[in-house]
Amino acid sequence: MPKQxxxxxxRDGHRLKKFIKGGDGLTVVKTGNxxxxxxxxxxxxxxxxxxxxxxxxxxxxxxxxxxxxxxRVTLIKxxxxxxxGLHEFLGKHVGITENVSLKKLASQFKSTAICDxxxxxxxxxxxxxxxxxxxxxxxxxxPYFVGxxxxxxxxxxxHLKTIAAALNQNLVKLxxxxxxxILEKQVxxxxxxxxxQFHESFYCEHVQNVxxxxxxxxxxxxxxxxxxxxxxxxxxxxxxxxFGGVEAEGINAAYRKYGVRRAxxxxxxxxxxxxxxxxxxxxxxxxxxxxxxxxxxxxxxxRHLEETIKSIKKxxxxxxxxxxxxxxxxxxxxxxxxxxxxxxxxRENIFFHVDAAWGGPTLLSDTHRNLLEGIELADxxxxxxxxxxxxPMTCGMVYFKDPYAMDVVRYHANYVNRxxxxxxxxxxxxxxxxxxxxxxxxxxxxxxxxxxxxxxxxGIETARKLADEIEKRELFDLVTRPQLNIxxxxxxxxxxxxILKNGTDVERTETVKRLNHINKTIQRIQREAGRSFVxxxxxxxxxxxxxxxxxxxxxxNPMTNMRILNEILDEQEEIxxxxxxxxxx
Ligand SMILES: *Cc1c(COP(=O)(O)O)cnc(C)c1O
Numbered sequence: 001m002p003k004q005x006x007x008x009x010x011r012d013g014h015r016l017k018k019f020i021k022g023g024d025g026l027t028v029v030k031t032g033n034x035x036x037x038x039x040x041x042x043x044x045x046x047x048x049x050x051x052x053x054x055x056x057x058x059x060x061x062x063x064x065x066x067x068x069x070x071x072r073v074t075l076i077k078x079x080x081x082x083x084x085g086l087h088e089f090l091g092k093h094v095g096i097t098e099n100v101s102l103k104k105l106a107s108q109f110k111s112t113a114i115c116d117x118x119x120x121x122x123x124x125x126x127x128x129x130x131x132x133x134x135x136x137x138x139x140x141x142x143p144y145f146v147g148x149x150x151x152x153x154x155x156x157x158x159h160l161k162t163i164a165a166a167l168n169q170n171l172v173k174l175x176x177x178x179x180x181x182i183l184e185k186q187v188x189x190x191x192x193x194x195x196x197q198f199h200e201s202f203y204c205e206h207v208q209n210v211x212x213x214x215x216x217x218x219x220x221x222x223x224x225x226x227x228x229x230x231x232x233x234x235x236x237x238x239x240x241x242x243f244g245g246v247e248a249e250g251i252n253a254a255y256r257k258y259g260v261r262r263a264x265x266x267x268x269x270x271x272x273x274x275x276x277x278x279x280x281x282x283x284x285x286x287x288x289x290x291x292x293x294x295x296x297x298x299x300x301x302x303r304h305l306e307e308t309i310k311s312i313k314k315x316x317x318x319x320x321x322x323x324x325x326x327x328x329x330x331x332x333x334x335x336x337x338x339x340x341x342x343x344x345x346x347r348e349n350i351f352f353h354v355d356a357a358w359g360g361p362t363l364l365s366d367t368h369r370n371l372l373e374g375i376e377l378a379d380x381x382x383x384x385x386x387x388x389x390x391x392p393m394t395c396g397m398v399y400f401k402d403p404y405a406m407d408v409v410r411y412h413a414n415y416v417n418r419x420x421x422x423x424x425x426x427x428x429x430x431x432x433x434x435x436x437x438x439x440x441x442x443x444x445x446x447x448x449x450x451x452x453x454x455x456x457x458x459g460i461e462t463a464r465k466l467a468d469e470i471e472k473r474e475l476f477d478l479v480t481r482p483q484l485n486i487x488x489x490x491x492x493x494x495x496x497x498x499i500l501k502n503g504t505d506v507e508r509t510e511t512v513k514r515l516n517h518i519n520k521t522i523q524r525i526q527r528e529a530g531r532s533f534v535x536x537x538x539x540x541x542x543x544x545x546x547x548x549x550x551x552x553x554x555x556x557n558p559m560t561n562m563r564i565l566n567e568i569l570d571e572q573e574e575i576x577x578x579x580x581x582x583x584x585x
Contacts, residue, residue, distance in 0.1 A: 052118040078126055083158065085130040099530070105136060138533075143559035144568065147535030149330070149358060151557045153390045156446055160439045161392050169435045171217070172425035177435070181424050182208060184437035188215040190444065191383065192399050194363050196376050210422045212403035217436050218429055220396040221357030221384045222274035225324075227398045227409070227429045228380035229265060229278045232322040232351040234408035236263070247408065251283035261317040264288045266308060267324040268300035268336055269540070272355060275324060284321065298334035298480060298539075300325060302341060309348055322351040322379075327372050328359025331537050331552065333463075333486030335359060335371055342377025354378040357396070359484055361388035365453040368460055371483065379405065385440050388456065388556065395436040459485030459555045466553060466565050475573055479539065479550045488539065488550035490519045491576050493583050509544065516549040518580055523551055525575045532568045 120128070139145060141152035170176035171184060189207040192198075192214040206212045218224050237246035237254035246254035255261065263284045267275050269291040279286035293304040305323065312318045323345050325336040338354060345352035354375050360383030363369045375381060378401065385395030400406060406427035412419060425431060444452075463482035470476045470489045477492035492500075492515055499511045516538075523536040535554075538547040551572070553565075577584055 052121065054117050058118070078122065079162075081123075081126055081130065085126075086134060100136060141557070142532075143557050143561070143564050144532035146553045146555055146557070146560055146565070146568070147533045149387050149554055149556070150393075151390075151554075152559065153392055154443075154447075157390065157392050157439065157443065160442050164435045164439060167435065169438075170432050171435060171437070172428070172430075172432050173423040174421060175423075177424075180435045180438055181422055183441060184217065184424060184435075185214075185422075187437045187441040187444070188213075188217075188397075188399070190441075191215065191397065195360075195378075195381050195399055196401055206403050209403070210420065213400065213406040213427050214403055215397055215399035216406065216424075216428050217433065218396040218398060219433075220386070220394045221272065221355070221382055222277065222396070223429055224357065224382035224384070224396040224398040225272070225274050225353070225355055226278045226281060228353045228382060228400075229275070229282060229322055229324075230409055230429070231380065231400065231405055232265075232353065233263070233282050233284070235351060235405070236319060236321050238408070245408075258319060259317075260319045262288055263319040263321050264290050264312065265322050265324060266290050266292055266305060266320065268292050268298075268326055268329070269294050270298050270329040270331055270334060271324060271326055272330050272357070275355070282321075294334070297483070298329060298332045300336040300341065302337055302344065305341065306344060309344070309350070313348075320348075320350050322353050324353045324355055325374075325378070327354055327356035327375060328362070328484050328486070330358065331486075331539065332480040332488055333358070333482055333484040333554075334480070335483050337374070338372065339374025339377065342374045346377065351379050352377060353380045353382070355382045357382050357384040358387055358486075360384070361452060362456055362460075362484060364449050365456040367453070367457055376401075385436060388459075389440060389443065389452070390455065390556075391436070391439055391443065395440065455556070455558055456485075458558050462560065462562065462565070463487050463553070463555045465562055466555065469562070469566065469569065473569065473573075475576065476569070479548070485555045486552065488537070488552045490515060490548070490550050491522055491572060493576075496583070512544050512548055513546070516546065518576065518583070519549045519551060521579055522572055522575050525579060526568075526571060529571075529575075532564075532571060534568060534572075 140148070140150045143152075145151065167180075169180045171181060174181050177184075185208055189203050193203055206214055216224075216227060218227055234245060234247050237251075237258060239245035239248070240257070243249065243253070243257045249257075251263075255263070265275065265279060265284070265288065267289060271289075271291070276286040276289050279289040290308065292308060293301045295301050309320065309323075312320060323341060325338050325341045327335050327338065329335075342352050344350075356372065356375060359372060360381065362372055363375070380401070381399045383389075383397045383399070385391040385397060386393050389395070409429075410427050412426065460482065463485040467478055467481055467487050467489075470478045470487075474494055475491055477490050477497060479488040479490055481487065496511050496515060499507050503511065519536065523534065527533055535552045536549060537552050538549050540547040555565075
């Protein structure tokens with residue numbers, strides 16, 4: 001018998017002492033959480049033999065609603081456990097410790113059979129998740145966790161997510177969402193307006209227009225980018241009198257019809273790898289996602305873009321589906337010169353997509369919105385809700401300047417998404433999906449533009465202070481100055497800095513190799529110590545074949561401050577001194 005079942009008799013049992021007959025004649029005790037326990041004559045005599053069974057009555061109890069006082073008390077008790085039990089974990093635990101290795105954890109999760117009868121009661125499952133599983137998760141809410149784009153979320157998000165789950169609306173169609181579809185159109189228009197700032201009359205016309213679409217909620221930035229490029233591809237290889245369009249006839253037929261050998265998408269070398277996935281899925285091949293060089297600050301080099309477009313057009317056998325500008329690259333937070341790229345695309349008549357998965361919400365800050373100047377020139381824009389809108393996983397969005405743009409990805413089915421209905425699933429990559437739009441809309445109401453602006457400003461300003469601090473410390477080398485709230489740097493003692501500056505090519509290459517090793521090691525040791533977490537990435541540089549390894553800080557948690565960041569830098573210095581005593585000046 002599994003260990004957890006030999007534990008104390010069900011604590012809820014005595015509250016609902018209601019005995020009924022089980023199907024096989026054994027007495028079954030009805031417990032508060034809806035699962036039944038088979039017992040003999042008395043609970044005490046048989047406490048070691050209790051077995052949970054699944055039967056129709058048990059099932060009915062699983063679909064319990066808080067219909068009477070006892071159920072209500074039980075359900076509230078679980079919610080308390082979830083909200084505060086987890087909170088305790090989040091308070092104590094920091095980072096990704098190696099107290100228990102991944103290998104050891106994996107060895108405990110190898111059985112692959114699904115149990116016939118229930119293994120555990122809900123209360124046990126919750127207890128186990130809180131006490132035994134969560135401590136080995138990662139505390140992304142810690143202010144010392146500054147390595148990734150996933151961070152603390154305001155507590156009210158948990159409430160909103162619970163409402164979304166409790167109502168279980170499905171936004172694929174009106175018949176399973178009704179007002180939530182209407183609410184979604186409204187919030188789409190709000191964010192569209194934030195990006196494009198069209199006239200009031202435009203939004204009056206489109207906010208609830210059943211024939212137009214200002215954007216779409218999807219799973220994440222990856223599917224948002226895919227949706228945008230799907231639209232761009234279908235626009236380029238549109239139907240003609242004797243051609244059904246690429247969506248209907250496929251990519252080969254489209255190339256034949258349009259007289260090209262291939263189609264390409266142009267994006268900065270720092271573009272997100274989801275764009276390459278889109279290349280694969282859209283049938284153009286991910287090798288045809290062509291990287292454009294970046295300048296010293298990792299922004300797309302517009303001159304190189306212009307030359308690339310010219311030479312492609314001269315060849316004549318290649319179609320350009322889109323140019324993608326990035327507003328906040330994943331690695332360094334760089335923002336491409338959107339205005340220049342947008343103007344170039346307009347002149348060349350090329351679809352312009354902006355991947356603002358990360359940087360989009362910067363538009364909420366009047367102080368920093370100018371960083372994204374030119375985003376309004378984009379034909380489409382990706383924004384992630386689960387990043388700087390501080391929403392729970394996962395919420396991607398894509399917006400289109402042209403309210404009819406998504407007509408080229410329209411699908412109908414007889415039982416759902418009928419012609420002329422407001423069904424949001426008609427023009428949408430996902431099918432069924434939850435009411436994420438309700439969460440975003442509520443969050444906007446709770447936070448206001450100003451509330452979000454404070455978060456954005458805290459991130460950008462703290463990142464700038466951290467950059468100054470790194471420059472002050474002689475053991476560090478700031479690699480990318482933050483344009484938003486992401487910066488990269490590395491540990492680099494003065495004598496190695498000197499070689500990088502004055503050494504021969506061979507010496508410099510050797511030093512970069514050495515520094516890469518040092519920084520990889522420091523990042524790993526710090527991560528395994530579990531007090532704090534900074535990520536690492538490798539920035540490709542033409543002169544260094546294997547790139548340069550950098551430490552990467554993403555500052556979005558409002559609890560992260562300079563005191564904490566200084567502690568993190570101190571810890572890195574300390575690790576460096578201990579692990580590389582020979583390199584100490
Ligand atoms: C995070 C990110 C993505 C991918 O988004 P997911 O939500 O992880 O799918 C794409 N582009 C950029 C710039 C990102 O920061």
